[in-house]
Amino acid sequence: MSVATADPNTRTFDPTVYHVKKSAEGVALDIKDFNLWYGHAQALHGINMEIQKGEVTALIGPSGCGKSTLLRCLNRMNDLIDELSIDGSIMVDDFDIYGPGVDVIALRKRMGMVFQKPNPFAMSIYDNVVYPLRVDGITRKSILDETCERALRSAALWDEVKDRLKESALGMSGGQQQRLCIARGIASDPEVLLMDEPCSALDPIATAKIEDLIADLKGHYTIVIVTHNMQQAARVSDNTGFMYLGRLIEYGHTDTIFTNPKKKQTLDYVTGRFG
Amino acid sequence: MDENANLSQAERALERQREVPASGGAGAAGVSARETPPKTGRRVRTYTADISAVGEPALWAFGGALALGIILIAGFLAMIAWNGFTTFWPKPIAQVELRDGTTIAGEPTRGGTYRPGESVLAQLNDQQRAEIEAELGFAERTLYKTANFDIYGDDFRWVSDFEVAEITYPADMHLFQRQQWGDFVGRVAGLVIAGEEVPFDYDLMQREQSEARRRFNEIRNIERNEIGALNHYIERERLNIRRAELRHGAESERGAELIAQSRERIAEYQAQFADLQARVNEIRANDRNYRVTLEEVNGETRETELSQIVRFYPANDLTTLDKTGIYFSRWWEFVSTEPREANTQGGVLPAIFGTVAMTLLMVIFVAPFGVITALYLREYAKQGRITSIVRISVNNLAGVPSIVYGVFGLGFFAYAMGGTIDQLFYPEALPNPTFGKGGILWASLTLALLTVPVVIVASEEALAAVPRSMREGSLACGASKWQTIRYVVLPKAMPGIMTGMILAMARGAGEVAPLMLVGVVKLAPALPIDGFYPFIHLDRSFMHLGFHIFDVGFQSRNSEAGKPMVFVTTLLLLALIVTMNATAITVRNRLKRKYAGSQF
Numbered sequence: 001m002s003v004a005t006a007d008p009n010t011r012t013f014d015p016t017v018y019h020v021k022k023s024a025e026g027v028a029l030d031i032k033d034f035n036l037w038y039g040h041a042q043a044l045h046g047i048n049m050e051i052q053k054g055e056v057t058a059l060i061g062p063s064g065c066g067k068s069t070l071l072r073c074l075n076r077m078n079d080l081i082d083e084l085s086i087d088g089s090i091m092v093d094d095f096d097i098y099g100p101g102v103d104v105i106a107l108r109k110r111m112g113m114v115f116q117k118p119n120p121f122a123m124s125i126y127d128n129v130v131y132p133l134r135v136d137g138i139t140r141k142s143i144l145d146e147t148c149e150r151a152l153r154s155a156a157l158w159d160e161v162k163d164r165l166k167e168s169a170l171g172m173s174g175g176q177q178q179r180l181c182i183a184r185g186i187a188s189d190p191e192v193l194l195m196d197e198p199c200s201a202l203d204p205i206a207t208a209k210i211e212d213l214i215a216d217l218k219g220h221y222t223i224v225i226v227t228h229n230m231q232q233a234a235r236v237s238d239n240t241g242f243m244y245l246g247r248l249i250e251y252g253h254t255d256t257i258f259t260n261p262k263k264k265q266t267l268d269y270v271t272g273r274f275g
Numbered sequence: 276m277d278e279n280a281n282l283s284q285a286e287r288a289l290e291r292q293r294e295v296p297a298s299g300g301a302g303a304a305g306v307s308a309r310e311t312p313p314k315t316g317r318r319v320r321t322y323t324a325d326i327s328a329v330g331e332p333a334l335w336a337f338g339g340a341l342a343l344g345i346i347l348i349a350g351f352l353a354m355i356a357w358n359g360f361t362t363f364w365p366k367p368i369a370q371v372e373l374r375d376g377t378t379i380a381g382e383p384t385r386g387g388t389y390r391p392g393e394s395v396l397a398q399l400n401d402q403q404r405a406e407i408e409a410e411l412g413f414a415e416r417t418l419y420k421t422a423n424f425d426i427y428g429d430d431f432r433w434v435s436d437f438e439v440a441e442i443t444y445p446a447d448m449h450l451f452q453r454q455q456w457g458d459f460v461g462r463v464a465g466l467v468i469a470g471e472e473v474p475f476d477y478d479l480m481q482r483e484q485s486e487a488r489r490r491f492n493e494i495r496n497i498e499r500n501e502i503g504a505l506n507h508y509i510e511r512e513r514l515n516i517r518r519a520e521l522r523h524g525a526e527s528e529r530g531a532e533l534i535a536q537s538r539e540r541i542a543e544y545q546a547q548f549a550d551l552q553a554r555v556n557e558i559r560a561n562d563r564n565y566r567v568t569l570e571e572v573n574g575e576t577r578e579t580e581l582s583q584i585v586r587f588y589p590a591n592d593l594t595t596l597d598k599t600g601i602y603f604s605r606w607w608e609f610v611s612t613e614p615r616e617a618n619t620q621g622g623v624l625p626a627i628f629g630t631v632a633m634t635l636l637m638v639i640f641v642a643p644f645g646v647i648t649a650l651y652l653r654e655y656a657k658q659g660r661i662t663s664i665v666r667i668s669v670n671n672l673a674g675v676p677s678i679v680y681g682v683f684g685l686g687f688f689a690y691a692m693g694g695t696i697d698q699l700f701y702p703e704a705l706p707n708p709t710f711g712k713g714g715i716l717w718a719s720l721t722l723a724l725l726t727v728p729v730v731i732v733a734s735e736e737a738l739a740a741v742p743r744s745m746r747e748g749s750l751a752c753g754a755s756k757w758q759t760i761r762y763v764v765l766p767k768a769m770p771g772i773m774t775g776m777i778l779a780m781a782r783g784a785g786e787v788a789p790l791m792l793v794g795v796v797k798l799a800p801a802l803p804i805d806g807f808y809p810f811i812h813l814d815r816s817f818m819h820l821g822f823h824i825f826d827v828g829f830q831s832r833n834s835e836a837g838k839p840m841v842f843v844t845t846l847l848l849l850a851l852i853v854t855m856n857a858t859a860i861t862v863r864n865r866l867k868r869k870y871a872g873s874q875f
Contacts, residue, residue, distance in 0.1 A: 077747060082657070109753035119748040121763050131762070135754040184752060194751075 016048060017262040019252030020239055023052035028192055028222040029074060034088035036069060038081070043069050045246045047088070051192075056214060056223045058237035058254065060230055062269070066246040067226045071194050074224065075111035076104050092191075109136070112185030112221075116197045118177035120169035120184075125161050128169045128180055132188035147187055154220075155183035156213050175206025182213060186221065193217065195225040199232065211236050230270055234258045242266045352849075359846030362839035363605035365598050368448040368460055368590040369419065370572060371434055372441040379432060380448060380460050380572035381419035382590070384835075388413050391435065403437045418835075422450075422458035423571050430457060430836050446592040451569060452585040454491075457616055457836070459577070464570035477589065480581075483565055487582035490562050497555050505544050505551070507807050512537040512544070517703035609843060618797065618827050619837045623844060625799055629715070629817035630851060632803055634784045636719035636813075637726065641779055644723065645730025646772055652731070653738040654760055666735075673728035681789030684721030689713055689793060693814075709814050713794030715803045716813035721793045722786060726779035733778060737771020738764060773863035777856055784852045787821035795822045797830070820848040 029051035036044040044066050051057050059067040072078045074090065076097060089096040097107055109132065120128050127134070129151050130144045138144065148165070152158040157179045161172070169180055178198060185193055195214075199207040214223060214236045227233050233240050234254060241251040242265075250257060250266045261267045268274050366382040373379070391414050396404060407414050415436040424430050451459040463475045468483055515537045523530030565581040585608075588601055612622035648669075656662045693710035701709040710716070741764045749759040765772075787795075796816040803815045824844045827837040 075751060077751060080747070080750070105753050105755055108751055111751075113747075113751035115744055115748060115751075117744055119742070119744040121745060121748065122767050123762075131749070131754070132752040135749075135752060135758045135762070181748065184748075188753065 014249075014263075016248045017250045017252070019256055019262065020050065020052065021055070021253040023055050023238075025053035027051065028053040028092070029224075030091040031070075032089045032091065034070075034073070034090060035086065036066075036073065036078075037085045039083045043246050044073075047248050049241060049248060049251055051222060051224060052239060053222050054219050055238040056218050056225060056236055058233035058240045059224065059226045059243060060228075060233050060240060060269070061243035062274070063228075065243040067241075067243045068196055070243070071196055071224060071226050073098075074192070074194055075108045075113055077113070079104065109188055110190050111192045111194055112182075112188070112190040113194045114178070114181050114185050114196065114198045117201050118174055118181050120172070120177050120180050122168070122170060124166045125169045125172070125180060126165040129183050129187050131184060136188065151183040151187040152180075154186055154217065155179045156209065156216070157183055173206075175202050175209060178202060178206065178210060179213065182210070182217075186217070191222060193221045193223045195223065197226050197228060200228060207232070230258070242269060244269070355842055355845050355849065358839065358842035362843050363602050363609070365450070365588060365590055365593060365601045367444055368450060370443045370445050370448060371419065371439055372443075373434070373438045374440045375438070378572050379419060379421055379434065381421035381432065382450075382460075384418045384420050384431070386415060386417045388415055389435075390414075395435075399437065406437060420458075420460075420836075422460045424833075425456045425577065426571055426575055430833050444591040446589060448572075448589065448591055449587050450590045451587040452620070453579065454583045454585055454615065457620060459569050459571070461569050461571040463567060464576050465568035465578075467564065467566040470564040480567070480587075484581050484584055484587065487562065487565050487580070488585070490558055491582035494555055494558050494562075497551055501551050502548065502555075504807070505548050509541055509544050509548075512541045514703045521702055610847070614798065614823075617831050618823060619831050619833070619840055623818075623820065623823060623847065625802060626818040626820045626823045626844075627847070627851065628802055628804075629795075629799065630784060630820045630848070631855070633715055633719050633722070633790075633817060633819065634780060634855060636715065637722045637783045638776060638780055640719055640723035641726050641730055641783075642776055645727045645775070645779070646734050648727070649731045649734030649738060649772075650760065653735045654756070654764070669728045669731050673732070676788075677725055677786055678788045678792075680721050680725045681792035684717055684724070684789060684793040685713065688717040688720050693717065712814075713792065713796075713816060714814040715794055715817045718790050718794040718817070721789050722783040725786065725789065726783045729779045729782060730772075730775045733775025734768070734772045737768035737775070740771060741767045770863050770867040773859060773866060777859045777863065780859060781852060781856055784855060785821060785848070787819065787825060790819055790822060795819045797822075797826050820844055820851065824848065 027050045029049075031047050031049040031051070034044055034047040034049075035042065047070060059071065061067050069078065073086070074097070078084055086098055089098060091097075092107075092110070095102065121131065123131070126148055129148045130138075133144060133147055149158060149162075152161065157176060160176060161180075169177065172180065178201075182193075182198070199210050202210065211232065214225065217223060218238075225233075225237065237254045239252060240254045240257045242249045242257060242261075244265055250261060250263050252262075256262075257266060258270050261270060366384075368380055369383055370378060370380045390412050391407060396407065399407075416433050417436070419432050419434055420430060421427060421432050422430055447462050448460065449462060451461070453459055463480065466473050466475050466480060466483075468479070473479070516534050519525075519530045519533035519537070523533065525531065525534060562580055562582050566578055567581050567584065568576050568578045570576045586601070586604070588597070593601070609622045610627065611624055613625055614623060615621040652662060652666065656665075689710075689712055693708065693712065693714075696710040697705060697708055745763050745767065746759055749763045750756075754762070794816050796818065799816050799818045801812070801815060803812050803817050804810060805812070824841055827844065828834060828841040831837040
């Protein structure tokens, strides 16, 4: 556990409190002084955050605090929004994903993403899973078959669907659809898996399955998960970032955040006094 | 606050309802004692229909509007179906003796009441006048289709009831449908078979007539197909000569050689032409040995070759089975042959063909054009003022009168584009235009332009309805924008796009006004698709069922004669559009099922 200090020049408010559990593998994503505006409204204020490689990082906070926005910056999904401007950098290895000349498509291939609502395509289960490979131009059936099985096994879905791979994915249950989306997210073997409230539309049993899955995937992938459900964050994550009004209030070891937070705002939130 | 108000209102309504059985007295049997009216003399409020409390007063208006619409449409369809389906049913021929001693014969087509004028009344006797007087000055009359246009100079005649002395239905009255001059009502006065006069015998004549029709069709086949082909080849060689002159010059060696070759071939074709002509003449000479003399009711006769009789039947001497046979044979003739007698008789095959070909061609043009435009507008263009203006303009285009598109099509497509194409690729045919006039290509392009707003609007809506989450899912997989559109957005939007296409097709197939300017003609000698290279002739004029209706109904020499054909053609056009739409809807529903299932 160590407390990092941010550059005092960018600070106009209470600095973030850090007590991050460092990963042995190092840092996967390094967010530095990151600001974001929707038009004239600033949505993120000076975020500094090191996402640890191979660990699960949870982002919690009340609605509208910017946690989804931050997550969607990591694979530049926010590019779709007009009138968006950013400042600062997010480093992956040695390059800035918002730097000039970055191949966004290549970047997104390194970052699998799972959304709030299951969003399988109107295709067969098989085609859904191998979609990232298909768009990559891979057509060899052996590779596709192998990837499909591996991804579905990783997503703990293989046994349920192995006999109906050619059926439409839209006929599956919500929980299955979400696991299918996870399988799709990891099919192209990304480094990071971004999850935007993956269980918010699922029932408790499906949620439990997804959480087990996250525990299984940990280590293979760096996982960043946005969640409204604090118990979930406490159960699945190694580090947790608490965000409020576009600022990262406290970022550190999950156990500490939930049992002994360093800031009052965090304490109030995790104990349910507001939010 | 609002809720409370609603609640209390609802309670009041409930209270009122409870009072209904109570006020009825006898209805109180099943109602608890609490609800019997108190005996204090307070006037029990009866249930007056407070329409806003009963609820949904507007339901009547909505339901009524729907019912009215359905009744109007059903009535319209019923009228067209009744008139269309009964047209070909054989009607009896009445022989009417008039009081002035003349006799007429014809099919009674319709009747009506009218008020005879002074001049008519003046010619009548007292008894007749008294009869009309009793009817308050009105008299009944019937319209007889007397046919025999070549003798009477008219096809129809009104006969007032007071003129009639006697009506009979003689069994030997026949209706003859002739290749020329329309129908003939009368009897057979003489029959010549193989050059010898024979007594009339219905079965014999029937046999000989079908044999004669076979000869007639043979002649037509030779003239149409074989001589037609030769004409086509000769025309091609003539153009080759012209092309050689334009390209190489008539004096140059190469030009002279080409011209000589073409001339040689023309001579060859002309020799073949003479052979065929001889064959035709031979058949014709034989055909002249089979003749029939027709006699109308007053004894005037017309002699004609048997092969000129398309169909004949004793109208007053038919069993229901015979009539059914004639009915279906006339329908078959209608859908499978070409028109004759200025379109008022015969079939509409070229018009069916033209309508279908033009509509399909239009869909081929409009589909990619509309969908690509919608894709750009919805997926690529930055949503702002300019896109809004474009979108509004596209919507407004749908409201431009179709004849304006016709004018544009003629000016831009036919004259400007077609004229340029002619100069570049068909200089040898000038001054005769090839593409520089109305044709099926320009007609379909004009209609494509007319219907493209419909496709754009529908496609845009379908694209907008594809959930954002799906696009994001695809993009997050590392798909490019085009891959996302191609694999995720378009398949999901396809049923909606198909709906737009169906609407466009329905509009295009029923459109007539612009077509009159850009390629539809009253009678097209050749179909746009035939056996001659290049097989599909997009420069040709064509016939169209919609224009056919207009032409037969309002442009023919006798609109009364064309009237039944108007209904039959309308029926056919409706059936054709319904068939095409049903096919498209089936395809769409199949697509819908494929992508069915909700997001959740």
